[in-house]
Amino acid sequence: MNNVKNFNLQKRQLCDIQGRLFELALKNGYDCPAFIKTFMNSHSAIALDDTYDRLQWAGEEYILEELNEESGGLKKAGETYSIEVMYWAGYLYRYWHYYTNESSKEIYKIADAKTINECWLGFHTLDIEMAIDDLKELYMQKQEEKALSL
Secondary structure, three states, X not given: OOOHHHOOHHHHHHHXXXXXXXXXXXXXXXXXXXXXXXXXXXXXXXXXXXXXXXXXXXXXXXXXXXXXXXXXXXXEOOOOOOHHHHHHHHHHHHHHHHHHOOOHHHHXXXXXXXXXXXXXXXXXXXXXXXXXXXXXXXHHHHHHHHHHHO
């Protein structure tokens, strides 16, 4: 794990921007699980994972436009999550990257949109690092269950 003492104001602001980006996707009527999957596997997410990229300071509206263009049009309607779940998911995913140095794509494989939505109620009040550790533990348990069922 990275030394979280290096979790400075800039990184907190990027977590907040990503949280607001996820809220904005909901407010714009996008399918929440589809948006999260598209974002976490996008060039936009790679740019935010980078040490420095211009996209990091472009703001959530611009990032959403970039993602919509990159994906050939984000899916409208469909399944929605609460605004609290969306903000927490965005913030958590970005914090997770800083905490473990895993890429957004790797993080999504461990905790997809469905998992985040299902775990929100029990996890959102935890210390964010504890929530991340618990999500990683859940993933490991699922992998062990799959291996045992083969």
